Amino acid sequence: DVKVTQSSRYLVKRTGEKVFLECVQDMDHENMFWYRQDPGLGLRLIYFSYDVKMKEKGDIPEGYSVSREKKERFSLILESASTNQTSMYLCASSLPFSKNIQYFGAGTRLSVL
């Protein structure tokens, strides 16, 4: 079974802090994704990566950056956390091209105070 592991289930940070959300997958997937999930808005794509050191902006990249130094790990960085970044963050991974089923982590619920 594919396993996508997010380092924290719950996280509480203060406004202005630099925040790192980590995601690791164990199935050698080329593609990895970061979403945020908000009630009534569904899942919105922040960034994705299709290879080591390669990334592409999603629909809501503002205020976020990402890092992929190793194939299995994809980090989401909030350079200066703000209260409007309080949300559930979901990581996902997939094989490339037509083998595009996404496998999700359990999510990190981030509260920025």
Place this chain on the structure above:
Amino acid sequence: AQTVTQSQPEMSVQEAETVTLSCTYDTSENNYYLFWYKQPPSRQMILVIRQEAYKQQNATENRFSVNFQKAAKSFSLKISDSQLGDTAMYFCAFAAPSTSGTYKYIFGTGTRLKVLA
């Protein structure tokens, strides 16, 4: 722009009954995939069913089936013989290639389904 619309925020169904969740999408792409994902309360999102746009035959997975109407851009999910474990948030999603060739997903806003005993 590609969009996915789920017009039913909440639904309920009696155990053992059948329920249909609606989804419409908008795209100018020809090469795309459609999905239904399930997110049980406090649990991970998992794939329910997947449909390739070039296939006319509707996908089925045990008690789950879709009604894919390509011309109408409609992709509904039918759950037969509903079980208490089907209680979850259901997301409809669309995926098409991005500029890098990676399939990029667009999700709907979700339908919260409650199965009643």
